[in-house]
Amino acid sequence: MRSSAFVEIKNAAKSFGTLQVLRDINLSVERGQIVAIIGPSGSGKSTLLRAINELDPLTSGEVWLEGVQINRQLPPRQYEKHVNQVRQNIGMVFQHFNLFPHLTVRGNITLAPRMLKGISEADANALAEEQLTKVGLLEKIDEYPSRLSGGQKQRVAIARALAMKPKVMLFDEATSALDPELVEEVNQVMKQLAEEHMTMIIVTHEMDFAASVCDRVIFMDGGVVVEEGPPSVLFKNPQEERTRNFLRKHLARNGD
Amino acid sequence: MGLDFSVVPGYFGVLLQGMAWTVAITLGAGILSFFGGIIFAVAALYAPWFIRLPMRLFAWLFMGTPLLLQLFLIYFGLIQIGIDLPAFVAGIIGLGLHFAVYNSELIQSSILAVDKGQYEGARTLGLSRGQTLRQIIIPQAVHAVIPPMGNNMIALLKDSALVSVIGVMELTLAAQQSISRTYRPFEFYIAAAFCYYIINLALEAGLRRLERRIAASR
Numbered sequence: 247m248r249s250s251a252f253v254e255i256k257n258a259a260k261s262f263g264t265l266q267v268l269r270d271i272n273l274s275v276e277r278g279q280i281v282a283i284i285g286p287s288g289s290g291k292s293t294l295l296r297a298i299n300e301l302d303p304l305t306s307g308e309v310w311l312e313g314v315q316i317n318r319q320l321p322p323r324q325y326e327k328h329v330n331q332v333r334q335n336i337g338m339v340f341q342h343f344n345l346f347p348h349l350t351v352r353g354n355i356t357l358a359p360r361m362l363k364g365i366s367e368a369d370a371n372a373l374a375e376e377q378l379t380k381v382g383l384l385e386k387i388d389e390y391p392s393r394l395s396g397g398q399k400q401r402v403a404i405a406r407a408l409a410m411k412p413k414v415m416l417f418d419e420a421t422s423a424l425d426p427e428l429v430e431e432v433n434q435v436m437k438q439l440a441e442e443h444m445t446m447i448i449v450t451h452e453m454d455f456a457a458s459v460c461d462r463v464i465f466m467d468g469g470v471v472v473e474e475g476p477p478s479v480l481f482k483n484p485q486e487e488r489t490r491n492f493l494r495k496h497l498a499r500n501g502d
Numbered sequence: 503m504g505l506d507f508s509v510v511p512g513y514f515g516v517l518l519q520g521m522a523w524t525v526a527i528t529l530g531a532g533i534l535s536f537f538g539g540i541i542f543a544v545a546a547l548y549a550p551w552f553i554r555l556p557m558r559l560f561a562w563l564f565m566g567t568p569l570l571l572q573l574f575l576i577y578f579g580l581i582q583i584g585i586d587l588p589a590f591v592a593g594i595i596g597l598g599l600h601f602a603v604y605n606s607e608l609i610q611s612s613i614l615a616v617d618k619g620q621y622e623g624a625r626t627l628g629l630s631r632g633q634t635l636r637q638i639i640i641p642q643a644v645h646a647v648i649p650p651m652g653n654n655m656i657a658l659l660k661d662s663a664l665v666s667v668i669g670v671m672e673l674t675l676a677a678q679q680s681i682s683r684t685y686r687p688f689e690f691y692i693a694a695a696f697c698y699y700i701i702n703l704a705l706e707a708g709l710r711r712l713e714r715r716i717a718a719s720r
């Protein structure tokens with residue numbers, strides 16, 4: 247069963263031991279589309295995102311990217327090769343950045359392209375400069391991550407992911423570990439990617455941001471997709487009681 | 503018979519040569535214990551059981567028996583099975599493996615302590631398990647254990663005196679030989695102690711520089 251959408255998740259289910267975290271999730275994302283995933287803590291947002299690049303492989307169901315099945319059942323060696331290959335097409339940005347502290351910003355960005363794409367050092371440096379310029383941090387190229395602010399770290403992490411020229415970018419609460427005043431600079435970079443029509447799947451707790459950049463919002467609860475639709479509908483006129491409850495609580499908590 | 507240090511300068515050459523051997527053995531065994539420690543640690547954590555089990559036995563042998571016995575075994579014992587090592591080489595292997603086992607214990611726990619996000623960050627970019635281990639996990643694990651590994655290196659320097667028993671002309675044996683000619687044990691043991699102290703200072707200075715360089719990147 248080939249898939250026509252750019253990213254397609256079919257009948258996805260995931261259990262950790264006896265705990266079922268995802269149940270029968272279907273989701274398709276077109277090229278250039280930007281999708282936000284929202285939902286309460288523990289609803290399975292991260293697990294779904296991490297299933298897309300096989301960090302948390304599904305128990306059953308399928309994940310496809312551009313006509314290639316990502317979660318193929320293969321013998322261990324072939325599987326290892328296969329995931330290493332497909333992951334190069336999928337950029338991921340984590341809540342806690344996961345920059346490599348023993349490498350400079352340059353080293354962080356050039357490591358994977360040099361090792362996996364066999365590009366020369368000069369080309370790798372040019373690539374690092376290009377990506378850092380994009381996130382506005384060229385002057386930090388020779389710094390170590392420990393010398394950067396949280397917002398700067400996350401922008402470097404985005405540059406590192408972009409240097410692999412991924413087809414899709416996954417963001418797992420990219421701004422929720424940041425001090426409030428640093429959130430905007432990271433959001434700006436993501437908005438810029440949106441303008442360049444990068445395909446993005448964004449797990450977020452920031453409803454305003456989701457409303458302003460995303461084409462579609464998915465509300466998850468208890469491991470299922472409860473409701474999905476354009477932000478104008480889902481935020482302004484949610485159809486499901488659970489969505490309304492979540493949004494109400496969320497607004498109350500954030501006091502705006 | 504009072505103390506008379508004026509005999510020492512006459513044996514400067516002998517002591518200096520002894521010092522050179524001590525430094526060479528310490529460096530050789532130190533390098534072996536460093537890389538051996540990394541290899542043992544990785545094998546202990548990731549190798550299949552038929553490699554892991556013999557290695558546990560090996561580690562137990564090296565941690566649970568006297569270094570002196572291990573040196574005898576490598577130098578005199580191996581000859582019986584046709585492996586005739588020069589004393590200098592046997593000394594480096596014995597000291598190096600002995601301390602590799604200690605370093606391996608440090609590195610193993612340090613590998614396990616590296617944040618899981620580091621592994622995920624690297625794998626997500628497409629790096630293989632081996633590439634992630636070599637490029638991301640091991641460098642960080644090793645950085646974290648430079649101070650305690652430095653202590654092992656200093657212990658190694660002091661224990662290098664033991665290789666005198668298999669006839670390597672290192673500092674302790676050089677002092678003993680000078681004593682057997684002059685009958686001045688106090689003076690020459692003091693002189694040897696002073697030499698060890700100098701090497702120790704140099705070693706500590708080197709380790710501190712290394713630590714500072716690593717700290718600069720944190």
Ligand SMILES: Nc1ncnc2c1ncn2[C@@H]1O[C@H](COP(=O)(O)OP(=O)(O)OP(=O)(O)O)[C@@H](O)[C@H]1O
Pocket residue numbers: 262265267285286287288289290291292293294
């Ligand atoms: N590796 C794991 N092993 C066992 N249980 C896990 C694992 N990862 C996640 N879970 C469980 O799966 C459920 C969904 O977790 P997940 O991290 O996907 O939620 P989330 O929607 O991302 O929540 P949050 O908003 O807090 O990040 C939770 O109950 C969590 O405890």
Ligand SMILES: [Mg+2]
Pocket residue numbers: 291292293418
């Ligand atoms: Mg999460």
